[in-house]
Amino acid sequence: MPEVAAVPRVSPDGPPRAMPVTGYTLALSWSPEFCRTREDDRSQAHQCGGRSGSFGLVVHGLWPEGAKGYPQWCGARKALTPAQVRGAMCLMPSERLVARQWAKHGSCMVPDPGAYLKVTRILFEGLRLPDYDRIAREEGLTAGRIRAAFVDANPGWSESAVGVHLNARGWLEEIRLCYSKRFRPAPCTASRRGAKDGAPAKIWRGL
Template identity: 45%
Template sequence: MDRFAALVLAIVLPALPTAVAAQALSCRVPQSVAPAAPAEPDGPPRSLPITSYTLAVTWAPDFCRTHFSDPSAAFECGGQTARFGFVLHGLWPDSDNGSWPQWCPAKPPATREVPAAVVRQMLCTTPSPTLLAHEWGKHGTCMAPTPAIYFNRAAAMYRALRFPDMNALALRSNLTAGAFRKAFAAINPRYPRESIGLQINQGGALEEIHLCHDTAFRPRACDVRGAPDTASVRIAPLRR
């Protein structure tokens, strides 16, 4: 076991007995799952020292409100085989000065393709083969020797999280980013409010939570927290 994997296990395993086992309300993986084809780079390769990490989780009801007809989001938003609350977007390495390493060379035996076995394992956590390929190609190649190791690490951290009652928060007419951070920190006491970044769209709807970590995977204050505590937040309700 490498140092990175050992650090993750030491942090998330104590939290697992009280963590929600899965964030999907219902999820059935298709019988046939193909490898995820390599993603097209959206920027240049960049080798930089890793100084921190961000764990990003997406609020699927808001995402699906605008992506329900997107073929790449069919499994997440089609409603036939899966219904989701928060899903794992990715585990990202960060560097200083607002930059990050990306699109690093995939060293043998790793490839840019995400194997079918890994896609199958991850579909109820990150319900998009296209996104899995992108996360491995852009971020995972800079952090881990294989897709399996990268996604195992990210999924372990995600599955250790708990989430507040999102439908109850959705009913609040005066919800603020600060109140949401307080609710999240209350159910995840290892995360102080300063380590919880929130991404909201122009209409104030919650899109993502960005959880900031140091190089030992301990929560740390975010350099960029997104929405300020005073910002109003709307939450798309979760379908039951």
């Protein structure tokens, strides 16, 4: 892990919004696609530069959901520390990403950034990630196949709780896992579910 001297400052991209939490989304980014155009971006060197190896699915964030929208920028009562940022970078391989996810989303869940990162780690480490590098080679790949592969690897999950998000060119960008307030798999809303099962899909393998 790289040394972290200071927690990056992040600026809100919208107004504070507090509301009761009704569920959660664990967003997993497909790193090869994210890094496709960022290999020379110094700000993304840990994730995309190659010196730290290559990443597959990484945590984009753990997001609280509300009945009508989602809470955000709730105001952190306790400051994130450089040690906490560094400790989270196997999950979220960007200092700025860790800082932003805590400030925008985590602050609406718990008062302590350590608790937010702990819950995120427990959820992520409790998953079995499919071999999407192998699945990428299949003919006629669809969003439904990507969704079904996750469910096959994780008993207890149903396809209704797995969102698959493709970019405008049909490449896999993100998998969004939907949870109830008690962190049990729950059906995704339409916006979190993303692409329909029959949508043609591609998975960039970083070649």
